[in-house]
Amino acid sequence: MSEVGQLSEVGVIGRQSLPARHDAVAALFRAHHRRLVGLASLLCDDRATAEDVVQEAFAGLFRRWWQLRDPHSAVAYLNKAVVNGGRDHLRQGQRSDTSMRRMVPQSEALSSAEQDVVANDEADRMWRAITLLPHRQRQVLVLRYYLDQSEAEIAETLDVSRGSVKRHASRGLAALARHLEVAL
């Protein structure tokens, strides 16, 4: 192979100077991919989307690798990217859901939703109720009860005030309680 061929295949700077970045991101991928798919699945409504969100988060980490400065920032970045990525996908999904609902007669849509709730067991009802929460309330509850984050940590992850976290958590819990009370 000619020198040009060798250099073209390898990439002058891209790969030769960045093996450490590849190795480090690959190690993080192995360590956190599975966990993050779990997290993303709570913020998206299907697993394929959750996988995409996680992949995008790692791609973002790879692009921003040079900016990392402290030991925990890579994991914090991934958590935040997954939470925000999940929100973006959820918004897109909610927009298309809304469009679909407008095309279905109201009574039929309600009837179908009610039938779903009645048909599923308690855990499914709870999950269904969580998916119906506004996305910010859902994010706060997932961070609180799945990641066990404190109010301060949630505020940092979502870039909102602690007061806002409290408000969303309280409203989310109240909505879930109402939903379960009605269902009991």
Added chain:
Amino acid sequence: MTNKAIPDDELERRIAGVLHDRAEAAMSQTDTERRLPPFIADTNAAARRHRVTWGLSVVAVGAAVILALVLTGVPLSSDQSETQEPARDRSPVDVAADFVDAFAGYDPVRASKDLAVDAEMKIWEDADGTSEWQRGLVWAEAVGFKVLPSECAPEQRTGSRTMVRCPFALHSLGSDRIGRGPYPDNAFYVVVDKGEIVATEMVVPSETNGFRDEVWDPFAQWLQREYPADFAVMIRDVDGVQVPSFTGDSITRWRHRIVSWLALHQALRNTASSPG
């Protein structure tokens, strides 16, 4: 159906249970090892796509176009790929070593003298990817970012182009004054073409060489605790990543706070060594 209030702790327990079960179900269906290779392939492809776009945006500059073509894997035409004699007397290793020496001396003018007009400088960049290497040098001097170079050596050659690797150890944030470091395994990669530097990248594996654990993290935590207002100016949060800010105000604060940090360590040493 009757309305029945659920105690808060019971509700929270149920929510946590459902979330963990749902997440576990998703985790059990994913295959990390199968997804890793395509991810790595995607990142390589994305890096190439990024460089194509960058290269095309400066299409008027011949050297940059050639660089973009080489970086993105498009073969050069035969007349371009022939080995050409450097236009200047110095070898690529000398050019790269001079750059590193100037960088280590915080001398942006001397470091710039061999740079091509559109050299790609991946040393310090802002959140948009704009090169901030010259302002970064001012910050580097303020915080005692010391480059301790070893000998440069050519890594790869093609045509008139040579990539030179210049390894270095580093001190920063006063690590040399508090008995830590130097931190090894860092390097400049300098691509020299006909005596001109067309691309440079600085690689600092701070996660693995001990710098983050021993220096950055303790400093940033202390700063945030003791001087939160300064912290807010000196360190930006870019999507959860801590990045030093290179504004004039920030650099002034960096200079002062490094002095405070070193004074704190000196006081701790004095306390530890004082009798009784």
